[in-house]
Amino acid sequence: DGNVGVGFVPLNYNLEVKGDEGMRVAGTYGTGAYGTTTAESAMFFWPAKAAFRAGYTSTGSWSDANVGDYSVAFGNSSIASNVGSFACGYSATASGLGGIAIGQQAEATYNHAVAIGYQAEATGFAAICLGGESNLAEGPYSFVTGTKDTAYGDYSVALTRYAKARGTASVAIGHNSDALGDYSYAMGLNSMAQRIGSYAFGENALADGAYAYAFGQGTYAKAINSFVVGRYNEGIGSSTGWSDTDPLFVIGNGTSDVARNNAVTVLKNGNVGIGISDPDEALEVNGQIKITGGNPLNGKALISDNSGIGSWQDLSLSFDGSNLSMGALSTVDLSSLQDGYEANTDEQTLSFNSGTNNLIISGGNSVDLSALVNDADADNTNEIQDISISGNDLTISNGSTVSLPSIGVSYVNLFEYSLASVTSTMTKMGDVNNFTKVDENSLVEITMTAHLKIGSMTGTAAVFELRVDDTQSSIAPVQTSLKASQIGDDVLVTLTGFFDISAGVHGIDLYCQTWAGTGTGASVNSGNFFGNQIVVKEYYANY
Incomplete structure (x- = not known):
């Protein structure tokens, strides 16, 4: 093969x-x-x-x-x-x-x-x-x-x-x-x-x-x-x-x-x-430091010695009548500041002579303050002046006037309100609206411009009143009236006044009453006329 x-x-x-x-x-x-x-x-x-x-x-x-x-x-x-x-x-x-x-x-x-x-x-x-x-x-x-x-x-x-x-x-x-x-x-x-x-x-x-x-x-x-x-x-x-x-x-x-x-x-x-x-x-x-060694009790401070070694020390002050001490750190002898080195003999009285404008310390000197009098006359009793406010104007007596701006102004919608019957008892017609007061120490001015109407009345006049939180103004009631001759007509009126109230949210209320007799058909903003409104202003207080 x-x-x-x-x-x-x-x-x-x-x-x-x-x-x-x-x-x-x-x-x-x-x-x-x-x-x-x-x-x-x-x-x-x-x-x-x-x-x-x-x-x-x-x-x-x-x-x-x-x-x-x-x-x-x-x-x-x-x-x-x-x-x-x-x-x-x-x-x-x-x-x-x-x-x-x-x-x-x-x-x-x-x-x-x-x-x-x-x-x-x-x-x-x-x-x-x-x-x-x-x-x-x-x-x-x-x-x-x-x-x-x-x-x-x-x-x-x-x-x-x-x-x-x-x-x-x-x-x-x-x-x-x-x-x-x-x-x-x-x-x-x-x-x-x-x-x-x-x-x-x-x-x-x-x-x-x-x-x-x-x-x-x-x-x-x-x-x-x-x-x-x-x-x-x-x-x-x-x-x-x-x-x-x-x-x-x-x-x-x-x-x-x-x-x-x-x-x-x-x-x-x-x-x-x-x-x-x-x-x-x-x-x-960036943050807090915590040191747990060396007995860091409440109120103690970390103090350095001459070698730069820190330790917690008590900084509370004490006084024994002569020596002022800060914990175990240091002591200052204050006895030399006391009269005759006797206790309670260093108390003195401070007084003011208004006739001479001198400030006097008992057993010591006086300071003549007459150079601080700043008016032209020699009368030393009229250096105190009065301050007053009118609207937005702040005035000092025998001096000048400053116009203060209001803190805030707000406009509150005014709706149509009605009351079927009116008596001599002040009766609430309704809640107008709410507003917010900003400053605790300010004064609030509320102005309502509206058409008011009383349909008919047997008495002589009708009264409309603005309140805040159902309470009258503590300064003066904020009211307006309709005379008998105005009964049955829509009358454009203005209610304005001041309220001393706390800061926060408050409600405006409208009340109505007659002076005598009774009436019917009390209403506000009848016919929805143009120009009806509530204006709330907040001012610096004048009290």
């Missing part, structure tokens, strides 16, 4: 070698022509390049150009094209000197690079890319392992998932962590170290300043050389230049990216802020 056996009769293979001494293929390095290759499953050793191949070759994958000296390639269409390179897997490529590519579509394209894993790429000098999926080690001497991690910087390291180490000697570990600055570290979830020597650890931690540290959740170390811990602190300061008023150490206690806050802030000038991010003094506290 054409099978060849060495040392025995072949049964299953075209060529079988059996024996204790094994098999050896030898040749001369650098000599011998390379044969042609096609897409096929094959195995060969080429002495001219001391190269070995085994597996499946696609067209050109094992061509002369893709077979490096001392190289080895296994698998499907794997290429080891440089000196001493090794490729194993599916479409693995080791094109760098001494490069190693193992896995599906793994690529070691630079000298001494190692790529192991699915779509692993080691493109930097001596870079190492291991495991996971689609990792990239681009920088010289960089190292990557995980899933879709990237190490761009020289000597950089990227681990876990979507991590990026971009700066020289930077390290990125965690999900989507990013180390951009040279010699920076980013670890955790979405953490970022942006500048040289910066560190970001935690969730969404950001170290933006050079040599800055951000630890925690949402922390933001913006200022150069700053150190931040906690969560969601305020990001303030310069990321590149030193400023004495920038933060040096921060403890954040914010709740979200839009609600940032600092619990403690230490500035580069040494100022410390508690509850405030920009302290102006060595210690600034």
Whole structure:
């Protein structure tokens, strides 16, 4: 059947070698022509390049150009094209000197690079890319392992998932962590170290300043050389230049990216802020201070001694007849202020002589106050003047008049009211409306302009009266009357008067009565004439 056996009769293979001494293929390095290759499953050793191949070759994958000296390639269409390179897997490529590519579509394209894993790429000098999926080690001497991690910087390291180490000697570990600055570290979830020597650890931690540290959740170390811990602190300061008023150490206690806050802030000038991010003094506290040590009883004060050491001291005053003392602090001898150093002998009487305008202290001096008299005559008894008010005018006797503005003016709607019968007893017709008095010490003037009418009456006249809260004015009743000759007609009248009432909401009421006899059909605003209204004014009081 054409099978060849060495040392025995072949049964299953075209060529079988059996024996204790094994098999050896030898040749001369650098000599011998390379044969042609096609897409096929094959195995060969080429002495001219001391190269070995085994597996499946696609067209050109094992061509002369893709077979490096001392190289080895296994698998499907794997290429080891440089000196001493090794490729194993599916479409693995080791094109760098001494490069190693193992896995599906793994690529070691630079000298001494190692790529192991699915779509692993080691493109930097001596870079190492291991495991996971689609990792990239681009920088010289960089190292990557995980899933879709990237190490761009020289000597950089990227681990876990979507991590990026971009700066020289930077390290990125965690999900989507990013180390951009040279010699920076980013670890955790979405953490970022942006500048040289910066560190970001935690969730969404950001170290933006050079040599800055951000630890925690949402922390933001913006200022150069700053150190931040906690969560969601305020990001303030310069990321590149030193400023004495920038933060040096921060403890954040914010709740979200839009609600940032600092619990403690230490500035580069040494100022410390508690509850405030920009302290102006060595210690600034936004809030209350509680000190529990040193017996802090009620009413005591914290007093410093000459060494600056504070203690709680009682500041209550006491007097023993001669000495005034403040707790246990200090005592002042007041005996020298007493007449003859005897108790109760320092009491003196102060009097005023109206004839001479002298202020006199018993057993002592007097003060002439006559120069304070300010009128032209010599009479010292008329310096007291009267003050009065009329309407809005405030007048001082023998002096000037000042017009006082009203505190407030309000207009109250006036509706139509009627009363079927009228007697000599004052009877309420209805509630006109409410108003609000603003000032407790003011006076209220109420003016009603309206058409009043009494249909018929046996007496001589009718009286209409305004009240507040069903109570007459304490100053003078606010009334108007209709004479017998006006009975049966609509008469436009004005009721006006003052009320001394408390501040607050009050009601205006309208009452009616006859002077004699009885009447019928008392009404207000009959026919809804134009111009009917209630005006409420509030003035400064004249009492």
